[in-house]
Amino acid sequence: MTFALPTAFSIRDVVIRPPLVLAPMAGVTDSAFRGLIKRLGGVGLIVTEFISVEGLTRGNLKTHKMMKFTPDERPLSIQFFGVDPKRMADAAEVAQEAGADLVDVNCGCPAKKVVGRGAGSSLLRDLPHLAVILREMRRRISIPLTIKIRTGWDDNSIVAVDVGKLAEDCGVEAIAIHGRTRVQGYSGQANWDIIAQVKQAVSIPVIGCGDVRQPADAIRRFRETGVDGVMIGRGAMANPWIFRQTAEAMQGVRPYRPTLYAKRDVLLEYFDLMLGECPTETAAMGKVKQLCAQFTKGLPGGAIFRTQVFHSQARLELTDRITDYFTRMGEREAAGELLPEPEEALAEEVLPDDACHRAQACA
């Protein structure tokens, strides 16, 4: 069966148009990155990186700062992780008061320090407790509540359909599924068959997630599974124009192709934003280095550039290296000397545990 391509979907009164969602990514989807993605276009909903309810409800200033957003990021979902129902509900109330459009519960994080405390994907192993959390949060807020899950803990405990039904029963109004188990981490391929099964089993909107690297991937997933929305994570780090390109491809328009000059300008803009956001210049440089690595996969001289960038010690040195490399490559591109980027250029894994460390460096 082939499904029609949607143009939008709604979570109660929150309209998500186009039906493309920026995935929550710890250490990546801070306010500056989200603003950048929004400005480049094509994204219907953005989600914050996960925020600890323990930090938030114990008055941790860094955690409070992670909740900051600007009106142009909306519609915006604030994602929380935790295990204590009361603290989860307290945090949800804070998010609602701060003007969030949606509150999302993380039931997918595989990081040891999160699952060790019973949060993240650990919640998939204790569905009665998950139900208590969801009911308490639902009771305390009036805006829509959503969850993001993995398919299960491991291949022997795939619970996505059960969790979908349970969530719907608890008043949850949309579910996002990353098609991997906790044990799988980021290995192998996301299983979209399970995502399709959840879509068949529930009546709330279902957002599929996993391994969407090109507009064609998103279109294929919509057509094959009938999901309401597609969520993109690592693909947006490598190519922040992926939402615009996908939205255009879904409308039958030839997708925009950014030049290397455009990539340079976005990196420099992001650096400026990070210098304003991060507590130290070193933290801002760390974020930009991470994006530089993603932007240069498959480009000639990319490996040398990444090493130079990695060893850059000062702000000006980093700015000069970015300007110099992308200007040189941009000239070669304009002269028709560069081949189109190979697809595998977008396929490098970013491990979430690393991201947790980075998130703390600039929380």
Ligand SMILES: Cc1cc2nc3c(=O)[nH]c(=O)nc-3n(C[C@H](O)[C@H](O)[C@H](O)COP(=O)(O)O)c2cc1C
């Ligand atoms: C660096 C990084 C950080 C992540 N942080 C979160 C997070 O805070 N909350 C969450 O629900 N998922 C998190 N994820 C998972 C992504 O939201 C997404 O489900 C996963 O990367 C699969 O989608 P993709 O193949 O499009 O990247 C993270 C993933 C990465 C790569």
